[in-house]
Amino acid sequence: MKHNPEFVLYSVAGKQILAPTGRLAAELNGMMALNDIGAFIWKALEEETTFEQLLSKIMSKYEVDRETAEKDLNKFLDTLRSFQAILE
Amino acid sequence: MLYRIADINLEMPAFGDMPERMFQYELSAGKVDMEIMETDLLLSRWEDLQDINLIYYMETCQVFYTKLLRFQGMMLHASAVVIDGLAYIFSGPSGMGKSTHAGLYLKSFGEKAEIINDDKPALRRIDGVWYAYGTPWCGKDGINSNEKAEIAGICFLRRGDQIITRLKPQETIAYVMAQTHRFVQPDEMRLLLPLVDKLAREVPIFEFYNHADPNDALLTYSVMKDAYMRRFDDEA
Numbered sequence: 001m002k003h004n005p006e007f008v009l010y011s012v013a014g015k016q017i018l019a020p021t022g023r024l025a026a027e028l029n030g031m032m033a034l035n036d037i038g039a040f041i042w043k044a045l046e047e048e049t050t051f052e053q054l055l056s057k058i059m060s061k062y063e064v065d066r067e068t069a070e071k072d073l074n075k076f077l078d079t080l081r082s083f084q085a086i087l088e
Numbered sequence: 089m090l091y092r093i094a095d096i097n098l099e100m101p102a103f104g105d106m107p108e109r110m111f112q113y114e115l116s117a118g119k120v121d122m123e124i125m126e127t128d129l130l131l132s133r134w135e136d137l138q139d140i141n142l143i144y145y146m147e148t149c150q151v152f153y154t155k156l157l158r159f160q161g162m163m164l165h166a167s168a169v170v171i172d173g174l175a176y177i178f179s180g181p182s183g184m185g186k187s188t189h190a191g192l193y194l195k196s197f198g199e200k201a202e203i204i205n206d207d208k209p210a211l212r213r214i215d216g217v218w219y220a221y222g223t224p225w226c227g228k229d230g231i232n233s234n235e236k237a238e239i240a241g242i243c244f245l246r247r248g249d250q251i252i253t254r255l256k257p258q259e260t261i262a263y264v265m266a267q268t269h270r271f272v273q274p275d276e277m278r279l280l281l282p283l284v285d286k287l288a289r290e291v292p293i294f295e296f297y298n299h300a301d302p303n304d305a306l307l308t309y310s311v312m313k314d315a316y317m318r319r320f321d322d323e324a
Contacts, residue, residue, distance in 0.1 A: 011285070021273055021277045025272070
């Protein structure tokens with residue numbers, strides 16, 4: 001999977017803003033604010049990557065046990081999917 | 089035809105009744121900074137509108153403000169009033185009283201106040217200073233004038249009880265994004281977001297709950313002017 005390049009991530013006034021563009025901007029009518037881990041995951045999804053690769057990247061950067069990381073990552077990816085922000 | 093809008097020399101053919109709307113922006117000669125050609129227009133996206141003049145107006149508006157992003161400039165859905173060379177910008181969703189509030193400025197300040205654009209002024213950052221410009225894309229009432237003024241502040245209007253608050257930069261992002269052209273392509277979004285970042289940090293931005301009281305203009309003017317005068321205090 002990778003992230004949908006129709007979204008643009010940028011730090012605006014200290015907040016990581018994920019903005020849809022084009023057709024999606026009209027459809028979604030809003031933006032997402034990501035926290036640091038969210039922005040880290042988004043950047044990791046720039047290249048085609050697997051769930052396992054993503055998980056190990058997160059665990060090497062943040063102090064978190066595998067079970068929690070897996071659960072939170074799934075939740076975050078589901079949120080991104082609901083905004084059509086992930087290309088499988 | 090050549091025009092000068094927001095300090096940009098624009099070359100654009102005579103689309104529909106646009107020349108009538110744009111006569112005060114005509115320029116006789118000069119180097120072209122921006123071109124809007126027939127091939128730039130995507131008229132089909134307005135197919136539910138019947139009036140071809142209106143379609144040209146909407147589409148040239150969309151194209152001009154999208155191209156403006158390459159000149160450190162953006163549209164804000166707002167009414168812009170100029171007093172003593174400074175622009176006071178009133179923005180917010182439709183129905184929150186932007187034009188009404190701008191109208192109160194004319195009542196309270198008389199000839200000292202001028203509305204330079206009553207719907208979609210251009211905002212540009214030039215050498216670190218933000219300016220508001222009148223443009224021909226100014227809404228139904230047609231109120232605009234070919235003028236430029238440094239921005240004193242921006243105020244988002246809401247309905248409620250006479251409370252004005254200064255917003256923190258990060259509180260302003262959603263407000264600003266909701267009132268600008270954000271149906272743009274990724275490359276343009278990469279220009280818009282950095283601009284919104286600078287606007288949020290550099291321009292005092294307020295939120296004003298109002299119910300169109302005759303004294304409202306005096307209130308927003310004094311609060312916004314004061315913030316502008318003190319804008320360098322925090323940095324000292």
